[in-house]
Amino acid sequence: MAYLIALIPALGWGFMPIITGKIGGSSANQIFGIGAGASIIGILAFLVMHPHVSATAFIFSLVCGALWSTGQVGQFESFKRMGVSKTIPLSTVFQLVGNSIIGVLFLGQWSGSKALMIGFVALLIVVIGALLTSVSDEAEGSQKVTIGNFLFLLVTTIGYWVYSTFPNLPQVKHEDPVGVFLPEMLGILVGAAIYSTFATKGASWKQAENYKNILGGLSWGIAAFAYIFAARQLGSNTAFIFTQLNVIIATFGGILLLHEHKSAKEMKFTVGGIALIVIGSICTIFA
Template structure:
């Protein structure tokens, strides 16, 4: 019974932590570059501790590939952090999550040969359609409300989602996985952030208070990542992944409740319907 309870806890923790992450980041008074720097460094700190505890074996090639994946994660996460400021957490997360699910599904089919059977293809297409409709509904704004800002932000999310897709795809082609690649991924994250700071000429970021306050975001992300890896081990990929997607519900509702992000009654109804469709699409594309 205790083992079963622990498996359930491990299944729920990633959803809770990933759901809380956007809310914690949005509460930090800083720019997206401060937030992404703190997230990367905080993740590196936790990953070093984990590495020293479990001492995993990993080849140099896998270390480099994992670091590259971490670097691409920064692209996706920086896009999210910028969107939080522009259109809010409650609108960003359903859109970003839906885009990632659609992209990951296509990569799975085209590169990794998933959806091999006819039934899998049928359910997969249905799931993708649900995701597209869900994204469209959550992105819907009443006429005249921040239309130009929203269009630009949506385009940015589409482009930066490529970073998340590469981050999710590289480990699938590696012989090492799980906690073994957690440290090299975080090393890649920090290197990518430092390169971004250098190329954008923002060295002051390293000294700003908001950057170091954002370490909390890195700790929260690490909890989500570690517990997700353990949940996959205990519950299987499908169950762990589907439950983790509930994070989008938590972050969206949290954005409206705790961050006081305003929505009209019409927008709220569309957002709720969109969330249901996104979660449903995630279940169908994963389970079937």
């Protein structure tokens, strides 16, 4: 049963970009949908489980959720620039490498020369995998991994790094994960609402896509909530391995369901790159 629960985050996070891609709309529509849908899951979880959360942890969680929305806006915009099948592998690598470096420098992870060697070799494998997935035929389509698109996604990923580091902050480290889940989701909604209002000068509130994209938010919120229980039952390392399956689902879902074109050469590089990303991600847990 624990392993079935661990598959939920992979499915939810993997299908989220496909759902929002099918629905369409602007980045403002999509990020609002994620915030609203995730907040619905957070409210339901809070009402059913009645967890405790301190005022300090509530505020910290709210802020970190809002910062997460920065990373997600960057990802949605990158979907339009590069396509889901190119964005997700790169975004996963940026998150994994950034979080690992932060862990080593500030959180005391990968202590010892052996752990560092295994960890950085694993990250190298992941980076090579990402480079393979970004290979494009110059003559094919307009959704390419240009330097500008690459740097845009990298910079906006900082929001994800802050969100991922957040559980290890002393203000919330010993809090119940279920307790901080609701303020995290509300923070995402607040960040999304602010972005949507200023980016579209309020126009997005009148657009149907703003509310249709709540379906993607429900998928994301269920995945995030399920991950709490997967990590509790299997340990965070094992649960993390399962979440990496979302790269496979989102990448090939983008190709098959969103009809993102791949030439024969691009498909070979994509398959090889995804395999390396998953292998490298798994290897990091042994560091």
